[in-house]
Amino acid sequence: MSRKQQVLELCDKVHRDLKLAGLPTDGCATDGTEHSSIAAMWSSELGFGPMQALPAGGGEATGTTTPPEKIGDKSAKARPQSTKPASSNSTGGDGGGGAVQWYERAYDYWEDGDNCPVDDDGVLGGYGHISPTDIAGSAAFLDELKRMRPLLGDETAADCGAGIGRVTKHLLLDRFDTVDIVEQSPRLIQAAPKYVGRDRDRTTCVCVGLQDFFPPEDSYDLVWIQWVVGHFTDVDLLKLLARCRSALRKGGLIVVKDNVIGQGEGAFKVDSEDSSMTRSLGYFRSLFNHGGVRVVHQTRQDGFPGELFPVYMFALE
Ligand SMILES: C[S@@+](CC[C@H](N)C(=O)[O-])C[C@H]1O[C@@H](n2cnc3c(N)ncnc32)[C@H](O)[C@@H]1O
Structure with a gap:
């Protein structure tokens, strides 16, 4: 086929x-x-x-x-x-040139300092002030996961689509010994060590598009994927999840945290500027199901401004 x-x-x-x-x-x-x-x-x-x-x-x-x-x-x-996504195994397949263009647009968007200064406001599109609320919600979610799943380890995590390492610095380094910062924008990832600061020695920067990210088996206790899956085609998203899943250590989990389209607003909304899309809850759940990943826990982030899309956290195994 x-x-x-x-x-x-x-x-x-x-x-x-x-x-x-x-x-x-x-x-x-x-x-x-x-x-x-x-x-x-x-x-x-x-x-x-x-x-x-x-x-x-x-x-x-x-x-x-x-x-x-x-x-x-x-x-x-x-x-x-978004190292330029021209040749990926996955992008080459979805739709030939069209898929390459889809990923390149996102890469160009995030490489442009006018769109994304190297600070919280930049990676959160002017909403840097919501970062503490976001991190508090994520921390509570991880606490729940740990209670539900004592086997969940605390040695090593990956922060996927990490930008400057906001999630790494404020969430993951508090809970894991080492964190891999995985990000495709050279400009953003170069800023990560300075942003992370004191604990930078416990991080490793991996500059790669997630569509070309092939982590070895048994690598991570947690793979955190926040505000980036909207840049993925459905097929590539399922492939990414499958690769991350096989990279999990015993008891490990993947967390996807992302915008979800409000009820009654359709199945998706495409952002034509940065090649991303917001999916409905049903769309996400269907994809997870067809990707063979099980949702072990799901929570809506609270406390965000009303004008924003609802944000959900999904823990997957
Ligand atoms: C909205 S920012 C979120 C950054 C970070 N996850 C956070 O929550 O602070 C989206 C990030 O995803 C990155 N990104 C977009 N497409 C990507 C891809 N295909 N592979 C890896 N990173 C990607 C962008 O370069 C940008 O840093």
Whole structure:
């Protein structure tokens, strides 16, 4: 099966799950494009062109995109809005050049100091002031996980899509002996040791796109992935989760913390500027299910400003 077919087949599975649950399957982009389905959206974003119906059960998921229509983008987001991702195993597959462009746009966005100064405000799109609330929510979540799962170790963690190492400094280094700071922007990761400060010797900086991140087996007690999975195509996200899963030590967990689209607001919203998307809770849950990862715990972050997308933490094994 071609990679394009893989993408569309996964879209089809998610579509069916959402339909079965009575959840929305359509969505839009900040450039005003409305998409009738997840498949139509990826087809457009990855340059597949008009879509062919899949042989079985394609249903509405395989429709073509609706003509662009200008709609307002009323939602601000806490993940404000990426060594150049030209050759990745994964990006090369999803949609050829379209996928490369999808990842390159994000890389260029985050490499640009005008979009992202090297501070909390930069990596949080002007919402640096919410960082303490974010970290408190994450710490409480990790406490719950530790209670639920005494086997969860405290030696080594990975901070994926780490930016300047905000999560590493304020959350992970308090709880783990060593942390790998994994980030694809050379500009941001170069700033990490100074930002982390005193405890920098307990960190290792790994400058790589997560789509090319292949951690060895048995590497981490915890893999923390915050405000970055929106930059991933569905197929690449499942591959990333599978690789992280096989890198977990005994009792280890992956935590995905990200924006989730509000109820009744559709299945997804694409940010055309930085190549990212916000998925609905149902969309996430369906992907996790099809990726073979189990959600062991899930909590909504509280205390964030109302204009932001809801933020959820998912603990996965
Ligand atoms: C909104 S910032 C979040 C940073 C950090 N997780 C935090 O919460 O402070 C998103 C980060 O993801 C990084 N990023 C985007 N796409 C990536 C990719 N494909 N691989 C690795 N990092 C990526 C960006 O460079 C940026 O540092």
